[in-house]
Amino acid sequence: MNDRIAKKTGLLLALACLAVGSLRAEDVWSLTKTVFPIPSTTGNEDLLAGKIRGLLPPGLAVEEDGLGTVAVRIGGPGAPTLLLAALDGYGHMVSGITPDGYLTIDRPVAPPHARFDAYLLGQPVIVSTVRGPVQGVVSQPAMHLLTQERRKALVENFSLENAFVDIGVRSEREARDKGVEILDPVTFWPVLTELSGDKWSGPALGLKAVAAVLVAVAESLAKEPPPGETVIAWAAQTKAAARGRGNRPALGALRAKTKWDPGRTVVVDVIAAGKDGTAPVPGKGPVLILAKDDPTALRQAFERAAAGAGIACQFLAAADSPLALPFAGPQSEVLTLALPVQFLNTPSEVVDLKDIQALQDLLERFFRTGGGQ
């Protein structure tokens, strides 16, 4: 067990070294940089969960749900208010190793859109093994050897059928000697690009920024607990849908509902932004998702918190997301607050630093002013 923990610690350190920038967890932007390089795909959330545990204030007891979700409880007692975000993002995993040492890949869950797999073509990737990160590339045909037919088959219609990860070995045995095993996550190289206009870009950056916001909120609330009880949870397997009829809630959220049975739930999610000049717009503040026409008490509490602190918010009428679905019922209130993300679910998700900060500030203000009650 200790050996496994030591190996994972080594992997975390090595992955962190691949990222660009400061690693001091002193503010939400630094926290975002800290968690950014840690891979976390559905079913492979343990590295990010471990990192978050390490970043949380030492006095907080971490609760788990057996699926990979981690949570902390602050204040109490009473029916808790749950602050919930996803721990997992979309990604790929090793599904096989060919006799000549190439890795085949698959997805643990359905992709967020039809072009998702196509972004892998010809890209550097990281295979996260128990022995540490293994660097690889997804093969692509050489330009000089492309005929029209091959271009159509291998480039324009690229699919996981043609996705082979080259890790620089010549046999299955050499691949296994590097520590590669079936189910290891395969993720894009964690390159953080600092753009102009206070924007950052990188793969799965929206998810990581939201996870960092919740860590920052937990740190703040732990120092000076607000009235009532708050559970802050990073839920695993939220991209997997619970089976059954009708609307399909996110599995990780459904289990969180069962475990903590909150009276009020604030879901923090990501939302596609900046599309053709329509709302929501990056840099204009967090987005309150209005799933119902009625101004619920929870929504009013957020609007008061935002107005009181002078935090700009955007509003969008939309149905409850799979993350919020389990909490929408007559006995409980749920509100979704979302971070605007441009180019969502591409290898270059763009977030505005002002939105990250505003999201943290709004959540803290909400809890501090008794919004959780």
Add this chain to the structure above:
Amino acid sequence: MTKRLSALILAVLASGAFAAGQPKAWDILREILFVPGVSGHEGPVSDYIQHKLPSGFKVQRDGMHNVWFTAGSGKPHILFVAHSDELGWVVDKITPEGRLRVKRSGGLLPETAEARPVLIHTARGPVAGIVAPRPGYDERRQQADSPEAPFAAENFDIFLGVSTEAEAQALGVTEGDPITPKKVLVDFAPGLMAGRAIDDRAGCAALLDAALRLKSDAFRGKTVTFAWDVQEETGLIGAAELAKTLKPDYVFAIDTFVSTDSPLESQRFGHLPVGQGAVLRAVDSSNVTPRTEISKVMAIAKKRGIPVQVGNSRGGNDGSVFLAGGAVDIPLSWPGSYAHSLIEKIDRRDLEALSDLILAIISDWK
């Protein structure tokens, strides 16, 4: 075992006779990869090469940024040439929304740049951007049977994080600025890596390394020219300029061998594995090397104990523009998987064998 050991000792002694010092090509390559030099904008990479060259040679540079030097005198005149330019784009115009429309400069698969970071090399330094994903990338297509517009340099744009033309200009971005993908080096293992612009920075590095290890007695009685030329990727333009004044008897173009050592290629031809030695590119899209010259090279390689593979593949080479002037073109390479990509793959042993082969040819060519 004893025979093998003797052969190894002989090879080591033989290599010492024509070269000085340990090869540095790998380290040079890992540096020069990151120096920008999109075709037509090779100034920085030519500066790098010129700065690295030994001071004893009279280095020349023309207005296009071709860099070369000649050593020795007499016949034959041997020219080694590697191209210093790389694939990329240039800023065509800045839109009112502050995005960049581009023109391509050489052939990269545009699909591999979609939603990827790039660097715009402005006069004030690099500015980061993202190639915007195609509009509606995350939406179900309305008419699945109608053809989708191709994702090409002519119709994609680059997002800088700003929203007006004036803001983009304030960053120092202007029309004509070169753009490269933001590069990362993938280290599969010590001595095996992948990255953008291995083509042809590996050739530049091998040639630089050979220049740094060149001994004066190696070129006694013959003329040797080392050249780093420009604008190969857009039509062998720099080489054509050099060919106006340089009239070699033999030209050894140092450039990628497009290897089919890949899970996606037919291995009917071009299957020279990465890691098994330098390459003599016998037949490509621009040249057919005479069999007699192939035999000469292979004899030298064998004598020196340098691993060399011979094969045919596709793509042109700078040496071909010297054919009309009377030269024989003998392209030398390393086996490169995934040519013209963000993940061009190379093995250190192949690169060092190539550098050794260059020096051996200088010493032994008749």
